[in-house]
Ligand SMILES: O=c1[nH]cnc2c1ncn2[C@@H]1O[C@H](COP(=O)(O)OP(=O)(O)O)[C@@H](O)[C@H]1O
């Protein structure tokens with residue numbers, strides 16, 4: 001008994017040292033491994049995209065089958081207010097040659113994450129479904145070195161903080177259980193300026209304007225469901241000097257510094273603007289919402305962020321367009337900052353600008369096209385007039401076109417201003433996702449430089 005006890009005491013003495021020591025050694029090996037894996041992945045991926053941005057090559061679309069070609073991927077989730085989308089970017093690099101972005105796989109699901117604010121568990125199904133697309137697309141041996149990131153925009157910005165954090169935590173758990181490379185910041189709400197800047201990076205990269213000395217950059221207009229962004233590179237000093245605080249942002253990427261005019265208007269996305277024009281409150285469907293933008297006899301329902309609102313038209317003798325534009329002008333009054341310079345720059349417009357223009361036949365639904373502010377105005381007047389006589393399939397078409405027309409004018413665009421509308425450029429979605437992937441990889445590289 002004593003022996004046993006002594007032995008047992010002896011063991012306890014040994015284990016007092018051995019266990020912590022063993023634990024420490026295991027921990028050390030684990031930390032060293034994680035650090036090595038992270039550094040290895042970021043260094044490889046960054047070295048590719050750094051040159052990809054600097055020198056986007058002509059072989060952009062070529063699918064090379066050269067055996068010495070390295071292939072890398074990046075996954076970006078766009079958790080938008082109306083839907084969640086996955087962008088899987090594929091990069092290739094032949095040793096010592098310029099690496100290229102060769103392919104994007106894109107899939108979108110509705111509704112947006114914010115629709116699950118009161119039932120967080122339900123949000124995981126869609127995320128899993130999109131992750132399965134990534135698993136199908138990315139070769140198995142590259143899963144663990146492929147960064148996986150989700151950035152949420154207006155839908156989550158508009159939710160109470162606690163609800164938004166619960167949703168993000170749920171997604172974080174799903175991501176951490178996935179086989180991809182996830183960092184501490186893999187899931188977040190992106191700020192509006194980053195959203196605009198990232199979309200600006202995308203469009204200037206895809207149009208070949210980034211890091212090409214002497215080339216002009218293009219401005220970017222994005223109209224989402226919850227927020228809208230305008231971003232451009234000012235050429236005249238007066239824009240930089242006269243813009244309010246928060247509108248000019250400096251950022252560094254791939255060894256260049258840019259000073260951009262960029263602003264995101266939360267609540268001025270098309271769906272949020274609809275609710276404001278109707279005089280409604282997010283999540284409160286208790287009263288019928290009456291609007292001069294619907295025909296007088298109209299009665300219907302509108303589902304927005306998983307809530308159904310009762311909607312109807314006004315009983316008046318006036319013309320719809322005049323009444324509607326008056327109401328929309330009230331909503332936009334003093335909300336938007338005007339700049340003179342936008343008149344003289346080329347702009348690309350995405351998202352609902354595109355969808356609306358395509359819906360009324362101003363541009364081709366597949367190829368996109370160019371149009372003026374006035375084209376939106378003419379279309380608005382036409383559909384509002386038509387609606388007075390014949391009810392339309394989409395009761396919001398008069399309101400939406402009127403809103404877009406007036407919003408563009410509020411930004412300072414003259415009616416004759418021509419815009420390019422594109423859903424894709426060179427087969428890549430014109431969204432903030434690509435720019436944010438570059439930006440994310442850039443930050444990983446900075447972390448990695450600090451580590452080494
Ligand atoms: O990657 C994309 N490709 C094409 N259209 C997109 C993409 N991302 C968003 N959209 C468009 O954006 C609009 C909805 O905005 P979203 O849901 O992103 O709201 P938010 O940006 O205000 O959060 C729709 O017109 C949708 O078609």
Ligand SMILES: [Ca+2]
Pocket residue numbers: 080081153224225351
């Ligand atoms: Ca968006």
